[in-house]
Amino acid sequence: MLRNVARRQFSSTAFNPYKVTVLGAGGGIGQPLSLLLKLNHKVTDLRLFDLKGAKGVAADLSHIPTNSTVTGFTPESKESQAELAAALKDTEVVLIPAGVPRKPGMTRDDLFSINAGIVRDLATAVAKNAPNAAILVISNPVNSTVPIVAEVLKQNGVYNPKKLFGVTTLDVIRASRFISEIRNTDPTTERVSVVGGHSGITILPLISQTKHKSQIQGETLDKLVHRIQFGGDEVVQAKNGAGSATLSMAHAGARFANSVLAGLEGERDVIEPTFVDSPLYKDEGIDFFASPVTLGPQGVEKIHGIGQLSDKEEEMLAKCKETLKKSIEKGQSFITSN
Numbered sequence: 001m002l003r004n005v006a007r008r009q010f011s012s013t014a015f016n017p018y019k020v021t022v023l024g025a026g027g028g029i030g031q032p033l034s035l036l037l038k039l040n041h042k043v044t045d046l047r048l049f050d051l052k053g054a055k056g057v058a059a060d061l062s063h064i065p066t067n068s069t070v071t072g073f074t075p076e077s078k079e080s081q082a083e084l085a086a087a088l089k090d091t092e093v094v095l096i097p098a099g100v101p102r103k104p105g106m107t108r109d110d111l112f113s114i115n116a117g118i119v120r121d122l123a124t125a126v127a128k129n130a131p132n133a134a135i136l137v138i139s140n141p142v143n144s145t146v147p148i149v150a151e152v153l154k155q156n157g158v159y160n161p162k163k164l165f166g167v168t169t170l171d172v173i174r175a176s177r178f179i180s181e182i183r184n185t186d187p188t189t190e191r192v193s194v195v196g197g198h199s200g201i202t203i204l205p206l207i208s209q210t211k212h213k214s215q216i217q218g219e220t221l222d223k224l225v226h227r228i229q230f231g232g233d234e235v236v237q238a239k240n241g242a243g244s245a246t247l248s249m250a251h252a253g254a255r256f257a258n259s260v261l262a263g264l265e266g267e268r269d270v271i272e273p274t275f276v277d278s279p280l281y282k283d284e285g286i287d288f289f290a291s292p293v294t295l296g297p298q299g300v301e302k303i304h305g306i307g308q309l310s311d312k313e314e315e316m317l318a319k320c321k322e323t324l325k326k327s328i329e330k331g332q333s334f335i336t337s338n
């Protein structure tokens with residue numbers, strides 16, 4: 001009995017042979033994320049790339065008795081692109097947690113000067129070696145790195161807006177957890193729509209759309225919204241210079257990747273909030289926005305609107321859009337004006 005359950009949970013079949021690549025797999029997020037992907041029965045060929053450490057992580061994970069193969073890739077020399085190309089060749093899903101994390105006192109935008117170039121170069125390699133892959137961007141600042149990837153793909157003639165995602169799932173899981181702490185409920189059943197972007201005031205949790213809207217008001221509401229928006233800072237401060245969220249992010253990234261794979265496999269009604277090329281506010285010059293998205297065989301199947309907001313949420317949305325627009329334009333012009 002136990003064996004059957006284990007087999008059902010972990011074994012792969014010929015129907016779901018997905019190749020998945022993690023870029024930045026040796027890092028704080030990359031390692032636990034790779035572990036969770038090794039446990040995902042939808043993944044059969046797991047490729048791990050990092051400037052350092054990926055081979056060790058791959059050898060370690062390869063002893064876990066799930067059906068996927070795991071291969072590690074590190075560049076032979078500073079200039080070598082061959083290993084990155086091999087890690088990406090014809091892969092179906094690419095997760096990008098490569099880049100530097102925050103230290104106390106920094107904003108995510110402070111990471112732009114280093115991470116923009118890292119993400120640009122990795123996106124260029126994806127464009128050349130896996131032009132049809134779904135790309136899941138974790139590296140911060142997400143509000144700018146996703147537009148960077150889009151512009152690189154456009155320059156290479158392979159941009160498919162249905163296959164590019166900024167991973168905002170950590171905001172969603174934080175919202176579930178924090179609301180359950182206030183209401184003393186089971187966090188696994190709490191659903192909160194979090195829209196906008198992924199930093200500070202661009203993170204817009206729609207508490208008025210939850211079943212707790214009448215119970216969570218006034219100061220409690222303000223504190224909850226603030227905690228969801230600045231949840232990353234709690235971890236950055238607690239780690240005190242040793243980085244930002246890694247384990248909760250690995251969980252969030254693995255959950256989102258599983259949803260993307262479920263959509264590709266043809267599962268129906270897979271909906272996750274994510275930061276995508278979106279029609280919602282394009283007429284205001286905002287090319288990307290996070291909202292609930294139905295995931296399907298081609299990637300994005302349907303982008304849902306954000307529904308009815310409270311007056312307070314409308315005010316927050318206006319501020320969110322102002323900041324988001326600038327961050328998106330900063331990412332776009334990093335590619336178009338260089």
Ligand SMILES: NC(=O)C1=CN([C@@H]2O[C@H](COP(=O)(O)OP(=O)(O)OC[C@H]3O[C@@H](n4cnc5c(N)ncnc54)[C@H](O)[C@@H]3O)[C@@H](O)[C@H]2O)C=CC1
Pocket residue numbers: 023024025026027028029030049050051052097098099100101102111115118121122137138139140141142167168169170171198243244245246249
């Ligand atoms: N989207 C989100 O919700 C979240 C995003 N993040 C972001 O994820 C990124 C990674 O965070 P951590 O894993 O904690 O950092 P880390 O420093 O522990 O790991 C980053 C890894 O990227 C690798 N790397 C750097 N340049 C590379 C390149 N050109 N090619 C391949 N690998 C490269 C490094 O060698 C390192 O192993 C940061 O930018 C962080 O801000 C972190 C938490 C949540």
Ligand SMILES: O=C([O-])CC(=O)C(=O)O
Pocket residue numbers: 101102108140170231232233235236244245
């Ligand atoms: O706070 C950070 O820098 C990392 C992050 O994006 C998060 O934890 O939400």
